[in-house]
Amino acid sequence: MDIRPIRLDDDGRSVKVIDQRQLPHRLVFADLKSVDDAIIAIEEMFVRGAPLIGVTGAYGVFLAALADPEDDPLMEACDRLKNARPTAVNLVWAVNRALADVLKASPNDRPEAAKAAAARIEEFEVENCRNIGRYGAELIAGIRDQKNGAPVNILTHCNAGWLACIEYGTATAPIYAAAEQGIPVHVWVDETRPLNQGARLTAWELLKAGIPHTVITDNAGGHLMQQGRVDMVIVGTDRTTHTGDVANKIGTYLKALAAKDNDIPFYVALPSSTFDWEISDGREIPIEERNPDEVRYVQGMDREEILSVLVPPEKSPAADYAFDVTPARLVTGFITERGVCRAEAADIRRLFPEEQNS
Numbered sequence: 001m002d003i004r005p006i007r008l009d010d011d012g013r014s015v016k017v018i019d020q021r022q023l024p025h026r027l028v029f030a031d032l033k034s035v036d037d038a039i040i041a042i043e044e045m046f047v048r049g050a051p052l053i054g055v056t057g058a059y060g061v062f063l064a065a066l067a068d069p070e071d072d073p074l075m076e077a078c079d080r081l082k083n084a085r086p087t088a089v090n091l092v093w094a095v096n097r098a099l100a101d102v103l104k105a106s107p108n109d110r111p112e113a114a115k116a117a118a119a120r121i122e123e124f125e126v127e128n129c130r131n132i133g134r135y136g137a138e139l140i141a142g143i144r145d146q147k148n149g150a151p152v153n154i155l156t157h158c159n160a161g162w163l164a165c166i167e168y169g170t171a172t173a174p175i176y177a178a179a180e181q182g183i184p185v186h187v188w189v190d191e192t193r194p195l196n197q198g199a200r201l202t203a204w205e206l207l208k209a210g211i212p213h214t215v216i217t218d219n220a221g222g223h224l225m226q227q228g229r230v231d232m233v234i235v236g237t238d239r240t241t242h243t244g245d246v247a248n249k250i251g252t253y254l255k256a257l258a259a260k261d262n263d264i265p266f267y268v269a270l271p272s273s274t275f276d277w278e279i280s281d282g283r284e285i286p287i288e289e290r291n292p293d294e295v296r297y298v299q300g301m302d303r304e305e306i307l308s309v310l311v312p313p314e315k316s317p318a319a320d321y322a323f324d325v326t327p328a329r330l331v332t333g334f335i336t337e338r339g340v341c342r343a344e345a346a347d348i349r350r351l352f353p354e355e356q357n358s
């Protein structure tokens with residue numbers, strides 16, 4: 001894509017983000033002029049997806065340093081940023097990384113130091129996605145060879161595309177790289193209730209990129225797997241333990257169960273910033289619960305207007321669990337920026353030996 005979901009504005013003092021709540025119907029940018037704007041953009045999901053939440057957090061550190069570069073206010077702002085959403089570990093990782101760089105500078109130099117740190121994190125994630133694409137495309141090529149050149153059918157859940165990750169995406173990078181190599185691919189796109197990130201965002205990205213795809217209901221995947229119409233699953237993740245348990249958008253676990261039952265490879269694509277090197281058991285990952293109105297209402301376009309309509313009886317209670325955890329035993333492998341590994345502590349450490357002592 002020739003645009004990114006986040007960028008420093010031309011004035012050098014504010015940040016522009018795509019307001020993803022309005023996609024695919026409108027491509028609208030929002031201005032973040034303060035750390036509070038950055039927090040609202042993360043909480044209310046103008047920006048979403050683990051790597052992008054992290055990069056927004058890093059630019060939030062820049063906005064905080066512009067407003068007040070002294071230690072106490074800066075650290076207080078960073079604490080608020082880190083709490084904007086609980087599940088994606090990239091947010092804490094990126095804010096801590098930017099803050100560590102900023103605190104080395106004198107207060108006068110902190111805004112510049114923060115801006116540079118945020119830009120470095122942004123480019124790090126872009127490069128990670130590029131490499132994930134390279135390694136993942138090799139897996140897709142292997143399946144193509146077994147199918148004598150027939151299209152490889154890949155199922156994905158939610159949106160782990162460039163909107164979530166700055167460029168290429170994590171789960172989508174192998175698909176783009178494979179298509180560039182001339183490998184025929186077709187993507188089954190789970191709609192991903194309640195906020196429909198698959199139907200709204202992944203479908204929009206794939207359409208723009210000219211990748212053949214079909215939007216399906218969240219419950220269709222198991223049926224398609226039984227029919228032999230899914231060759232592999234590739235999903236992203238918001239936090240993965242160093243032992244291989246995967247937190248991702250609600251519904252991922254059910255796809256992994258169905259894939260296991262049908263002997264279909266289930267891959268998770270992630271950059272190193274999404275590994276949690278401290279938590280050993282996925283059941284300890286905090287699972288975000290959001291406003292039940294996200295379940296009760298569905299958003300769509302009606303004659304030029306974006307509308308929300310109520311689905312269940314007005315008085316029925318609803319609950320909105322945003323993520324679930326897929327245990328390592330259901331995961332075939334991880335596609336990372338350093339290569340592919342099994343979902344187990346020792347093989348993950350083989351790729352990331354510097355995390356040995358954490």
Ligand code: MRU
Pocket residue numbers: 047048049050051157158159160161164165170197235236237238248249322
């Ligand atoms: O609630 P969201 O939209 O921020 O959820 C994040 C996701 O898009 C997914 O869970 C995704 O698969 C992992 S982020 C690359």
